[in-house]
Amino acid sequence: MATDRSGGTGTPASGATGRRHPAERRFQGSLGGRIVKILLLGLFTALGVWAVLPLYLAGVWWGIGLVVAVVALVYYVYLSGRTVPAKYLVPGVLFLMAFQIFPVLYTMSTSLTNMSDGHRGSKEQAIASIEAFSVVREDDSREFALTVATTGDPDTGDLVFLLTSPEGDTYAGTEEGLNELIGAQVDPSGRVTGALGYTILTPAQVNERSGELQEFAVPTDDGSGIRSSGLSTAFEGTAVRVYDQACDCIEDTETGTVYHADDERGAFYDEDGRRLAQGWQVGVGLDNFSRFLLDPSFASSFFGTLVWNIVFAASVTFLVFVVGLAVALTLHVPKMRGKTFYRVLVILPYAMSSLAMYLLWRDMFNVDFGLFNRMLGLQVDWLGNVWAARAAVILTNVWLGYPYMFLVATGALQAVPRELGQAARLDGAGPWQAFRHVTLPLLMVAMTPILIATFAFNFNNFNAVWLVTRGGPYGSEGTAASGATDLLITYTYRLAFSEATAQYGYAAALSVMIFLIVSVMSVTGLSRTKALQEVDR
Amino acid sequence: MSVPDTTVRPVHRRSTTDRFLLWAGRLGWRHAVMWPVVIFAVFPVLFVVSAALNPIGTLSGSRLWPTGASMANAQDLFQNTPFATWYVNSLFFAIGNAAITVLLSALAAYAFSRMRFKGRRVGLIGLLVIQMFPQFLAIVAIYLMFSDLGELYPVIGFDTRWGLLLVYLGGALSINTWLMKGFFDTVPRELDESAQMDGATHAQVFFRIMLPLVTPVLAIVGLLVFVSTINEFLLASVFLRDTGAQTLGLGLYQLVDSQRNANFGMFAVGAVMLSLPTLAVFWFLQRYISEGLTTGAVKG
Structure with missing residues (x-):
């Protein structure tokens, strides 16, 4: 980060080349840079010491080892002359490792467990808490x-x-x-x-x-x-309830009921299949996955949500593209009165806070007090009816999303030489043919990666659904099953944080599934563009 | 224009009808298309501004067109909610995340664009792959992780600013780094090579030569991160549960969640206030927007 004169990018030794007089040199390895570097390293060391203290008190030895290793790595990178690229990459990569890659791996391992409220700790903790609670x-x-x-x-x-x-x-x-x-x-x-x-x-x-x-x-x-x-x-x-190591069971001395440990399900069960509330975390392998892929009731929730999720992302992407491109084409003339005026107003939705605007649209769709029903004199329960709610969510997102497409399409149109379209017109093509066969293919070269990114973004557009409908309207099973407008991500969120029993393991498995689905779709899409070729430039 | 102008200048004036038809065919229809689009774009904004000024302050009493100008809703909002705290929190996350992300991302983009090292290809492709697992998909893990971290370090636990900022910074290297790298690639290599000839170190090349030349992409990435952070809901809702620690977005959500009709005026004021920083950022960075958004895309 700071100035480093020993960097290995071919800094000529002072005056050795003889091509320039030393006095002509415009750059000097500055003292200020060195001081900043020492200060930053000192600050980082202090941070490391601060991080070690609570770990030491809690006796988390691997944590101390980790902190020491990170500090040592940073010292090596910034003091050695042979690690120039690393000097630029380490700060970002450390954050990426700690708060993105590690949580992703943690999610994957959680998805193989039954972790939920009542299944958080180890078996010993569960026994201690059962005994103490009784x-x-x-x-x-x-x-x-x-x-x-x-x-x-x-x-x-x-x-x-x-x-x-x-x-x-x-x-x-x-x-x-x-x-x-x-x-x-x-x-x-x-x-x-x-x-x-x-x-x-x-x-x-x-x-x-x-x-x-x-x-x-x-x-x-x-x-x-x-x-x-x-x-x-x-x-x-x-x-009253006592654990007996010999039979690996808990006996209720008042009622005489014996609860046997079930190490596969992570809880104590009596003969009638009733369980004690406190259980422990056990690995359940791929059970979470097979549950929503094979179990009929969960599978219908999952696949129904998946289909709507794809329809939602695809239709929003398609509509914002069509509207954005149409507006861009309409304004794509050299001289037009009021062009700036139109541009500013058309971009306005993009410049508003999307979070607030989602909530605003939700209230405009309100059945009793909403703007639409009052202005149109209707009594439509927009967000309570399955198809009306779906249309409302899509409309809201088109409103918020098309200005971005307009901006991108305007930029892309400027890069397409106007002469090409005019040449096609001279050759006898109609305006539509000239656009369809000359301008559009050239536009798509630039727009395809953006369209893929838009699709991937909307596929996981949590705010778009949660803030407008919360995934509803729900069917007869209530909020435990997926709602009509639920995306996979809102369904996951509700399972993990809004239900009575927080099903972390199951929610993590859903996250992993979303990851796999988005990966497959993005890789298919990206492999057809030139984006990956840039790597080798 | 490379096409020769073949039309001969009219010798006599065209009739008014002819001129109108010509105008309608060339520009008139464009105005006819734009007006509905503008109405579609503006009416929700008009509605929220009217509602903010509406003296009645309820959803049912709000009209599309302003019915009066009153500060009653704003007063309610300032007096009945910790509005100032919410606002400061929102700006803290948005500005902090945008500034640090731009710095971290630019550093990495410089390395990817200008240096050749082992693991470069893996790193670039890895950044694309990690994009497919957005951070909020790991929300369960982040929640469990910070339940433990907060016990050890209360400074970065739940309901703290630093904890959530750290989580946001986990996404600093992202597709934005790609966008920046694409822009860095367009700066001629000769510039930094000649500076190195003049004795500049790699750090001086980065801070004094590169950064000033790539201002548009820095501005656009800063804008994108600022806007997405100020509108972030999922991570913030899991992380900030105490009313006093929340962001304006979370506060507004709860405001209309409990009392949808009665609190609408207050919500409208908050919505306008939440949009002001975004509008300001757009206004000041507008000359970079189309350039920054399209450079990475168009050159492919």
């Missing part, structure tokens, strides 16, 4: 004074119980277990009021997370655990 109070239960705290953000960080025993000892209890807490400040009633590294939640914050609090339990030795009773006391009791 803790009941007994007559001789120990009582603790409780302070609810967190190690992270007050709204989302993992909960920690700061506990004071009747003897006055202080402990920090997490989902993993109970540890002694040293150096805590304790008020006269025995409650912890402050401890290094923990953020105490205010009563309001505790109240907001009361649902989480009820399901939170600190496992202690041999099947007992600590749970809260109210906001300021906790008790230690024995677990």
Whole structure:
């Protein structure tokens, strides 16, 4: 990034060539560049040290190794003289690796698991949480004074119980277990009021997370655990449900039901097939994929969505191309009064915020108050009817998308010599023939890559559907199945983040499928253009 | 014009009807086509501006044409929502992502355009391939990843600006790098070679020779990234859940989601405000737009 005089791109040694007098040199390896380089490297080192500290405290050794390796790589690249291209590539590539390539690989591995709410951690964590959650109070239960705290953000960080025993000892209890807490400040009633590294939640914050609090339990030795009773006391009791290593099962000592571990499905099941809520993450191979490819109900959702997805992307691409090109051709005359005026107004939709405009169109289609129904005196439920909703989504996207095509087509038209069309006219071709057989083929050379990109963009145009219809209208099965205007990406989003049980594994599998579909289509499209030849220039 | 002008200058004046027919055939129909297009293009914009100024402030009370000029909706928006915070957040992401992406992308494009090294071909094709897996498809993984990262580093966890900016920067090297490389290729190599003869280092060639010559493509990539970031919804909605941490887009979404009819006036003001930065960017960069958008495409 900074100036580097030792760069291997053939910098002649000072005065050695003799072709120029040293005084004529216009460039000098600047001192400023060197200072900037040293400063940036120093800053980066500081960042590395800052990144290592929490990793060290949490004992994540591979994480420390990674940070050290990255810092070492950066030092090597910017201090060695033989790595000139890398100096330009490393900053972008590091971001690409961390926040695009790694998540993509992570998605692929998640797609092979049953990960979802209730299947997030390991089997040991599931057992500990089942046992602790079944803790009941007994007559001789120990009582603790409780302070609810967190190690992270007050709204989302993992909960920690700061506990004071009747003897006055202080402990920090997490989902993993109970540890002694040293150096805590304790008020006269025995409650912890402050401890290094923990953020105490205010009563309001505790109240907001009361649902989480009820399901939170600190496992202690041999099947007992600590749970809260109210906001300021906790008790230690024995677990009703106990794990037995010998049979790899959990027995409910109150009812006598035995739940056997099912390592394929990642949960404990009793003989009637009922399961305990807390399960663990297991690899399910290609089950997620076979589910939406083979299972009839999921497959109909998937393939129905896929067909509409392709129709949507293709029709939007086609329509914006036709409208954009038509407007560009109309304005493609040397002299026309008001041309600038037309251009500015025609481009206006492109210059507005698309997010806000999607929401605006949604409200214009509103059945009760919308502009269209009021102006046209209709009572059409635009977004509630399957085909009206589909037409509405396409219309909205044509409005937002054609100005871009207009701009591109205008540029491409200027590159096509006007004389060609005129020559064709002199040879007796009609205006349509001249356009169809001379201008259009030349235009398509430039426009094809743009059309492919537009198609790929619209194929995954989340905002276009989510902000207008949210994928609806839905069928009789409700939001769990795909809606009439759902794209694959909006369907995936709803599965992962909007449903009661977050099905991360299944959603990840859908993401991978979208990737495969888009890849196949793009590669087919791109192989017919010249884009790839540019690599060798 | 290479075609010789064969028409002979008229000796006598054409009749008015003739002149009108000639005008209609050459230009008149173009105006006739453009008017419906302009109406189609402008009416939603007109509607949202009218609604923003509409004193009633409801969706049902909004008309296509302004019925009055009132600041009531704007006042409501400023008083009842953390509008300023939302706006600053939106601009932070859009400007931050655009600026850093342009820098990172230009650096990489320079290397791809001017240097020959092992892995260049793989890198260029790899950039195309990764485009087919857009970042938001990995949203599940990004969510799970930042659930863990946020525990270790609260500064970049959920509801923070830096965390989401980092995620956006993961997409810095993208098809934009291709666009830039295509433009860099059009700058004659002789320019940087002669500068190197004069003793310039590769860094000086990049910052002092190349960058000034490729301003149009820098501007256009900056514009594209700015616009797409300010309109980004999916990643932001997963990342920013706290009302105070959200962007204007997310805020507006929730505003009309809860109270579609009553809040429409406030929404309209917000929509206009959200469009202003985009309009400004378009206005200032307009002379680069057609050049930057088409250079990469046309030269193929």
